[in-house]
Amino acid sequence: MGNPPSAPSPDVVLEVQDLVKYYPVKRGVVFKRTVGQVRAVDGVSLALRRGRTLGLVGESGSGKSTLAKVLVGVEQPTSGRILVDGIDVSAMKRAQRRELRRRIQLVFQDPYTALNPRMPAGEIVGEAYAIHPRLVPKGGRARAVRELFDLVGLNPDHVNRYPHQFSGGQRQRLGIARALAVKPQILICDEPVSALDVSIQGQVINLLERLQDELGLAYLFIAHDLAVVRHIADEVAVMYLGSVVERGTETEVYEQTRHPYTRALMSAVPLPDPSMRHRREEIVLSGDVPSPAAPPSGCRFHTRCWLAPLVAGAASDSADVTIDEPAAVPAVCRTDRPELLPQGPPDHLAACHFAEKLTENTTRAEAAR
Ligand SMILES: Nc1ncnc2c1ncn2[C@@H]1O[C@H](COP(=O)(O)OP(=O)(O)OP(=O)(O)O)[C@@H](O)[C@H]1O
Numbered sequence: 187m188g189n190p191p192s193a194p195s196p197d198v199v200l201e202v203q204d205l206v207k208y209y210p211v212k213r214g215v216v217f218k219r220t221v222g223q224v225r226a227v228d229g230v231s232l233a234l235r236r237g238r239t240l241g242l243v244g245e246s247g248s249g250k251s252t253l254a255k256v257l258v259g260v261e262q263p264t265s266g267r268i269l270v271d272g273i274d275v276s277a278m279k280r281a282q283r284r285e286l287r288r289r290i291q292l293v294f295q296d297p298y299t300a301l302n303p304r305m306p307a308g309e310i311v312g313e314a315y316a317i318h319p320r321l322v323p324k325g326g327r328a329r330a331v332r333e334l335f336d337l338v339g340l341n342p343d344h345v346n347r348y349p350h351q352f353s354g355g356q357r358q359r360l361g362i363a364r365a366l367a368v369k370p371q372i373l374i375c376d377e378p379v380s381a382l383d384v385s386i387q388g389q390v391i392n393l394l395e396r397l398q399d400e401l402g403l404a405y406l407f408i409a410h411d412l413a414v415v416r417h418i419a420d421e422v423a424v425m426y427l428g429s430v431v432e433r434g435t436e437t438e439v440y441e442q443t444r445h446p447y448t449r450a451l452m453s454a455v456p457l458p459d460p461s462m463r464h465r466r467e468e469i470v471l472s473g474d475v476p477s478p479a480a481p482p483s484g485c486r487f488h489t490r491c492w493l494a495p496l497v498a499g500a501a502s503d504s505a506d507v508t509i510d511e512p513a514a515v516p517a518v519c520r521t522d523r524p525e526l527l528p529q530g531p532p533d534h535l536a537a538c539h540f541a542e543k544l545t546e547n548t549t550r551a552e553a554a555r
Pocket of ligand 1: 209210224225226244245246247248249250251252253478
């Protein structure tokens with residue numbers, strides 16, 4: 187199921203078109219048979235702008251990490267296109283692809299497991315120069331590594347220390363320095379601060395923001411902490427069961443939310459404007475995310491949607507629509523997969539048959555009318 191492709195634009199540095207990643211489900215001990223597919227990423231289209239941050243949010247299992255792995259080349263896509271500066275990565279020869287891949291680096295969630303404990307920090311940071319010798323600056327590798335330490339706020343005299351001699355926040359700085367060694371344009375940050383103490387999280391976020399300003403980097407920032415994403419992201423995409431259900435600017439997605447799943451996620455995030463707080467209802471989603479090996483028909487969110495039963499109740503002219511006694515889900519939600527469509531501003535997209543029911547301040551009761 188494809189999302190509308192975005193128009194090519196010179197400020198788009200990374201574009202993902204209808205990206206699909208399925209994992210086979212195997213059964214049998216002697217004869218391994220493929221009996222199904224896990225639809226980890228199922229038709230995602232996104233555009234990342236030069237020097238900007240796209241936040242990617244969604245519950246555990248929605249496919250965020252799989253998308254990150256496909257983007258950095260750790261996993262091969264089942265189908266779809268990845269364009270870096272407008273060039274299709276899959277159409278490249280191997281050497282060209284390696285060069286394109288250099289431009290996209292990954293910053294891991296847990297810096298400790300991502301760093302070789304037996305290697306001095308300086309060697310870890312400069313390791314990529316062995317693969318890309320052309321990238322070693324004129325002053326030599328050792329000098330470049332010291333400069334990278336300085337750039338991320340680490341003491342360059344600590345290049346001979348081992349990972350366990352650094353704190354959690356410093357190890358994340360090491361991970362960032364290692365990613366920067368090959369001069370990327372794009373950092374894919376997969377939950378980069380969720381393993382850190384809250385006080386340290388702010389420091390790492392500030393570092394990422396400073397590096398973005400100084401180096402013009404673009405970030406795909408994956409996180410389940412919506413407050414952190416709101417702080418750092420210019421644009422936001424919300425994933426549910428392998429698909430993007432809403433995307434737009436940070437303000438559009440957080441304040442003019444048009445998808446009931448996004449609304450439920452947002453209901454737990456503190457509002458910056460206290461005058462809005464009386465409008466805020468907490469929406470607790472029932473049940474777990476369904477298995478991506480057997481996703482629901484129609485709208486994938488319909489089995490957990492709080493809006494669909496209200497709409498169905500209104501359609502049947504029920505006088506008392508209460509959220510405690512939900513009516514049936516409208517047939518269209520069960521049968522038709524909604525497309526990502528513009529919601530007013532052309533770049534604010536939502537995939538919901540009843541997105542127009544959610545305006546800026548609608549409460550659940552109002553949405554049911
Ligand atoms: N190698 C694999 N083989 C089979 N299924 C996989 C594989 N990797 C991921 N999956 C499945 O794909 C789905 C998406 O997983 P993914 O890790 O991308 O989600 P996520 O949104 O990043 O979640 P989390 O925040 O927990 O990391 C999950 O159902 C997961 O079990």
